[in-house]
Amino acid sequence: MGITRTPTSLTQSSATRGGIGESTLRPDGTLKVTGEFAYSSDLWHEDMLWGYTLRSTVAHAAIVSIDTGEALATPGVYAVLTYDDLPTEVKHYGLEIRDTPVLAHGKVRHHGEPVALVAADHPETARRAAAKIRVEYEPLPVITDEASATAPDAVLVHEGRDDHHIGHVPHPNIVHRQPVVRGDAAAAAARADVVVSGEYVFGMQDQAFLGPESGLAVPAEDGGVDLYVATQWLHSDLGQIAPVLGLPERKVRMTLSGVGGAFGGREDLSMQIHGCLLALRTGKPVKIVYNRFESFFGHVHRHPARLWYEHGATRDGRLTHVRCRIVLDGGAYASSSPAVVGNAASLSIGPYVVDDVDVEALALYTNNPPCGAMRGFGAVQACFAYEAQMDRVAAELGMDPVEFRQINAMEQGAVMPTGQTVDSPAPVAELLRRVKSRPLPPERQWETTEGADVRALPGGLSNTTHGEGVVRGVGYAVGIKNVGFSEGFDDYSTARVRMQAINGEAVATVHTAMAEVGQGGVTVHAQIARSELGVTQVTIQPADTQVGSAGSTSASRQTYMTGGAVKNTCEAVRAKVLDLGRRKFGTYHPAWATAELLLEDGKVVTDGGEVLAGIAEVLDDEVVDLELEFRHRPTQAFDLRTGQGNGHVQYSFAAHRAVVEVDTELGLVKVVELACAQDVGKALNPLSVVGQIQGGTTQGLGVAVMEEIVVDPVTALVRNPSFTDYLIPTILDTPTIPVDVLELADAQAPYGLRGVGEAPTLSSTPAVLAAIRQATGLALNRTPVRPEHLTGP
Amino acid sequence: MEFLRPASWQEALAAKAEHPTALPIAGGTDVMVEINFDHRRPDHLLDLNRIGELEEWETGTDTVRLGASVPYARIMSGLRAELPGLALASHTVASPQIRNRGGVGGNLGTASPAGDAHPALLAGGGAVEAESVRGSRLIPIDDFYTGVKRNALAPDELIRAVHLKKATGPQQFSKVGTRNAMVIAVCAFGIALHPDTRTVRTGIGSAAPTPIRAGTAEEFLTAALDEGGLWDSRKPVPPAVAGQFAALVAGAANPIDDVRGTAAYRRHALGVMARRTLGWTWEQYRAEG
Numbered sequence A: 001m002g003i004t005r006t007p008t009s010l011t012q013s014s015a016t017r018g019g020i021g022e023s024t025l026r027p028d029g030t031l032k033v034t035g036e037f038a039y040s041s042d043l044w045h046e047d048m049l050w051g052y053t054l055r056s057t058v059a060h061a062a063i064v065s066i067d068t069g070e071a072l073a074t075p076g077v078y079a080v081l082t083y084d085d086l087p088t089e090v091k092h093y094g095l096e097i098r099d100t101p102v103l104a105h106g107k108v109r110h111h112g113e114p115v116a117l118v119a120a121d122h123p124e125t126a127r128r129a130a131a132k133i134r135v136e137y138e139p140l141p142v143i144t145d146e147a148s149a150t151a152p153d154a155v156l157v158h159e160g161r162d163d164h165h166i167g168h169v170p171h172p173n174i175v176h177r178q179p180v181v182r183g184d185a186a187a188a189a190a191r192a193d194v195v196v197s198g199e200y201v202f203g204m205q206d207q208a209f210l211g212p213e214s215g216l217a218v219p220a221e222d223g224g225v226d227l228y229v230a231t232q233w234l235h236s237d238l239g240q241i242a243p244v245l246g247l248p249e250r251k252v253r254m255t256l257s258g259v260g261g262a263f264g265g266r267e268d269l270s271m272q273i274h275g276c277l278l279a280l281r282t283g284k285p286v287k288i289v290y291n292r293f294e295s296f297f298g299h300v301h302r303h304p305a306r307l308w309y310e311h312g313a314t315r316d317g318r319l320t321h322v323r324c325r326i327v328l329d330g331g332a333y334a335s336s337s338p339a340v341v342g343n344a345a346s347l348s349i350g351p352y353v354v355d356d357v358d359v360e361a362l363a364l365y366t367n368n369p370p371c372g373a374m375r376g377f378g379a380v381q382a383c384f385a386y387e388a389q390m391d392r393v394a395a396e397l398g399m400d401p402v403e404f405r406q407i408n409a410m411e412q413g414a415v416m417p418t419g420q421t422v423d424s425p426a427p428v429a430e431l432l433r434r435v436k437s438r439p440l441p442p443e444r445q446w447e448t449t450e451g452a453d454v455r456a457l458p459g460g461l462s463n464t465t466h467g468e469g470v471v472r473g474v475g476y477a478v479g480i481k482n483v484g485f486s487e488g489f490d491d492y493s494t495a496r497v498r499m500q501a502i503n504g505e506a507v508a509t510v511h512t513a514m515a516e517v518g519q520g521g522v523t524v525h526a527q528i529a530r531s532e533l534g535v536t537q538v539t540i541q542p543a544d545t546q547v548g549s550a551g552s553t554s555a556s557r558q559t560y561m562t563g564g565a566v567k568n569t570c571e572a573v574r575a576k577v578l579d580l581g582r583r584k585f586g587t588y589h590p591a592w593a594t595a596e597l598l599l600e601d602g603k604v605v606t607d608g609g610e611v612l613a614g615i616a617e618v619l620d621d622e623v624v625d626l627e628l629e630f631r632h633r634p635t636q637a638f639d640l641r642t643g644q645g646n647g648h649v650q651y652s653f654a655a656h657r658a659v660v661e662v663d664t665e666l667g668l669v670k671v672v673e674l675a676c677a678q679d680v681g682k683a684l685n686p687l688s689v690v691g692q693i694q695g696g697t698t699q700g701l702g703v704a705v706m707e708e709i710v711v712d713p714v715t716a717l718v719r720n721p722s723f724t725d726y727l728i729p730t731i732l733d734t735p736t737i738p739v740d741v742l743e744l745a746d747a748q749a750p751y752g753l754r755g756v757g758e759a760p761t762l763s764s765t766p767a768v769l770a771a772i773r774q775a776t777g778l779a780l781n782r783t784p785v786r787p788e789h790l791t792g793p
Numbered sequence B: 001m002e003f004l005r006p007a008s009w010q011e012a013l014a015a016k017a018e019h020p021t022a023l024p025i026a027g028g029t030d031v032m033v034e035i036n037f038d039h040r041r042p043d044h045l046l047d048l049n050r051i052g053e054l055e056e057w058e059t060g061t062d063t064v065r066l067g068a069s070v071p072y073a074r075i076m077s078g079l080r081a082e083l084p085g086l087a088l089a090s091h092t093v094a095s096p097q098i099r100n101r102g103g104v105g106g107n108l109g110t111a112s113p114a115g116d117a118h119p120a121l122l123a124g125g126g127a128v129e130a131e132s133v134r135g136s137r138l139i140p141i142d143d144f145y146t147g148v149k150r151n152a153l154a155p156d157e158l159i160r161a162v163h164l165k166k167a168t169g170p171q172q173f174s175k176v177g178t179r180n181a182m183v184i185a186v187c188a189f190g191i192a193l194h195p196d197t198r199t200v201r202t203g204i205g206s207a208a209p210t211p212i213r214a215g216t217a218e219e220f221l222t223a224a225l226d227e228g229g230l231w232d233s234r235k236p237v238p239p240a241v242a243g244q245f246a247a248l249v250a251g252a253a254n255p256i257d258d259v260r261g262t263a264a265y266r267r268h269a270l271g272v273m274a275r276r277t278l279g280w281t282w283e284q285y286r287a288e289g
């Protein structure tokens, strides 16, 4: 049908065979490394048009008028759409609160907000036509921080809010506020021998995925639309897209296209509704691809934050209490701010035992860029601050910072500030012990027989030092992250598994809607099917909405949830196969009725190892085909005043030790080693696990020393929307990352596994900061650290 | 947009004379970025990639005539002895992929204050060979940069080559970026010792509207080395002299605050780089004695 898809049909069988616990290789690995993997930006359709989005050039303004006449008259242009062209009464979308207009209505609330859409026969034509749309803006006061947002006469970013948070927030420019109160912090403070307080600032990080937002919408004969897109959660998209189009969900058929990274940045919609609107309006397939500049406006970022902490401790190194206040900047639209607030509040004191806690976390509405999900989700900002505090308290007490942490470290059975008991392994002290006991990389590691190897020094190839001014520092940090969706959310995943005999061999097909964004679900699902069903050949079908929801590829949840769903459905399929076997062959051998039966190596075997039949024989021409949902244990909402509640499903822990060399005269940093220890419950694919830990660690390093979206504090305009000025680590910035993987099973979880993806992103940043503080003696309350912070003004 | 593909240098000059607004494209590592982001819409692109001589260099007794399109990767591997400062600067440009495409002609064409070749060219000394159908001329490198992203080329001129003085002494290049590779300079510094003339030359990048030399600093150091008899004695440069040199380099800059760094930091960093690179070059000079 003249369409080039970018799938996923290429991800059908693993490159190497193997069951769970083996490091089977990714089916798409070679294609990605050789540049042959097709991403969503490679989608193509005969006769397709190109969509382009006109975005606001100001952060907060009333739209006085929009004149699309000249754009529409441009040869090659098929459609120009504004808010007035939206086809139904539903004109907003959003993950938790539907506050985001599909196209700006009456006003724009942030720099880069979509205002109009153009479809044309060539991408340049579309772009130039968009430039001819005349939008007249009348400036409004720009809300940029807590003071301007909550001033008594502050302009409201959203008027007439009716969402379910408005009743409990102190100001309409606050999206959501979550206190957590346990014990009596004021009374406990009186017992403290030392009290340390500090203010911390966390800059705005971007997911910086390499594959920009892109997709292809193809109008269908039934009046519906087929949408191929790179996203993180097909069904959540669907629920937001269909009402705006005025279509029933079954008429919006979504297929996952090749995803070039996500890290949370694809949870919110980007081009999905826009592409479908243009396709339905023009009757032609429409492709939209953002370029790098636009991509910085096309997705939410990590919430920048201001955090105030007070920690108290007794002389013997026990924490008495923690008080803190965390203010997250949610930007112009809610996105997942409420859930980020819940995480920041509930995980705000870290993996420590503290009985007396007084916490407040909130997210603001401002005219800054919208912020939402990013790897670590609210726990990252808190970890940066509480770990800085832990070092400072240890210093006050004259204690070793690792020992101080170990004294206060939680373990299984500990109670969180929310009142929830941590009921599975929490080896916090052990993780710290492991990173600390590693030998340190040699001093002056840059020295070679031929002089200094600049690549091993701060500044790298830029040749700024041959050792002059360089001081080493070592720092430690540990963090706690929740796994899965929390606070009472009905979090489930669906897997369909089919088993049949083809040419005398039993084979399995796994179909889920899980978004493979690089995490390796496609590898692990085949491993699970092999282990559970005793087959070699497993086909993973492309993810689409023809099967039930898999939930989001986020919150470190997919191996637990969709992996769990695949396991769960496989078990049911296995039971059916065994039933079939009993019916067909039960009379020939008593073991069919009496023994524990397994599927192994294509055969039905007893737990004693006796072969009863070939699986293919049992199946013959029958097809066993089941689609089942899988849920983790339910959670509870946090009480709105006290924050009490069993809000989380599972916790994960990682610790880091950072070794840095700092050029103290130029303020440049080389991270030499970033050792990590993490408990993963069970490593379903050890190679993938190490990859996740190294990737998360590197993303944490990025926001420690370079990654920041710079927003003008007066105009709220983004100043560095490019990879020229938004810097992410190169391989020369990436240190050796030795990884120590613990496998302490969580009895609640499939195979005992613990979500892996996010925890390493938490502790990496504060460990690097701690190391830089040690090298420089500076307080450094802000991340990322810039050279001028280290050299003075 | 029309795409002109001259097969020879003469054809290229003719095309440029006929279409003075045509935009030359060599490695394309600046041009394609600008076109992709629609920052530039030239009516003609003038492709120089079929002209082989632009990718060659000739080494004379005192100078190297470096073809405009010789990529950085080949400068690094082939001209380390003759042009050590430029070879070092080349290694700091971008990534291997860009260094295989981009070259000094393009860096001069763009004439960005942040271009990494410039401090090395200014310190090493040389001239740009500009040519048009009207003839050829040598523009001294000191006169080449005329404003932010502006240079002394006439509309009908192309850069044929750069004439660079072969090193007669140690040279160094240093650049500050907030990443350890693949980064645009926050500021950069080049230094070349010229024992043949007993002078020192410098170049500053990303700290003024154009690449500049630190003239006062050069004069100060040249005089101090002379007065101390240091060229002959090869004794260490007194710390006070190095310190004063560093202060004068910092003072020569005219930086701004921007998203990459503050003006104050740039000044400070230039001073540090000046002191360090002077130390490295002078140590090398002493060791060679």
Ligand SMILES: Cc1cc2nc3c(=O)[nH]c(=O)nc-3n(C[C@H](O)[C@H](O)[C@H](O)COP(=O)(O)OP(=O)(O)OC[C@H]3O[C@@H](n4cnc5c(N)ncnc54)[C@H](O)[C@@H]3O)c2cc1C
Pocket (backbone or CB within 6 Å): B023, B024, B025, B026, B027, B028, B029, B030, B031, B032, B033, B048, B068, B069, B092, B093, B094, B095, B098, B101, B102, B103, B104, B105, B106, B107, B108, B109, B110, B114, B115, B116, B117, B157, B158, B159, B160, B182, B183, B184, B185
């Ligand atoms: C990812 C990336 C990283 C980069 N990093 C750096 C860096 O670290 N440091 C740095 O200095 N630069 C960097 N650059 C910029 C660029 O690579 C350099 O400026 C390079 O020297 C340009 O050379 P080119 O041959 O590609 O020029 P082109 O892009 O082909 O041309 C650049 C300009 O010069 C003109 N021009 C080219 N040849 C001639 C000629 N013979 N006569 C007259 N005019 C001519 C063109 O018309 C154009 O105006 C980077 C670019 C990219 C894309």
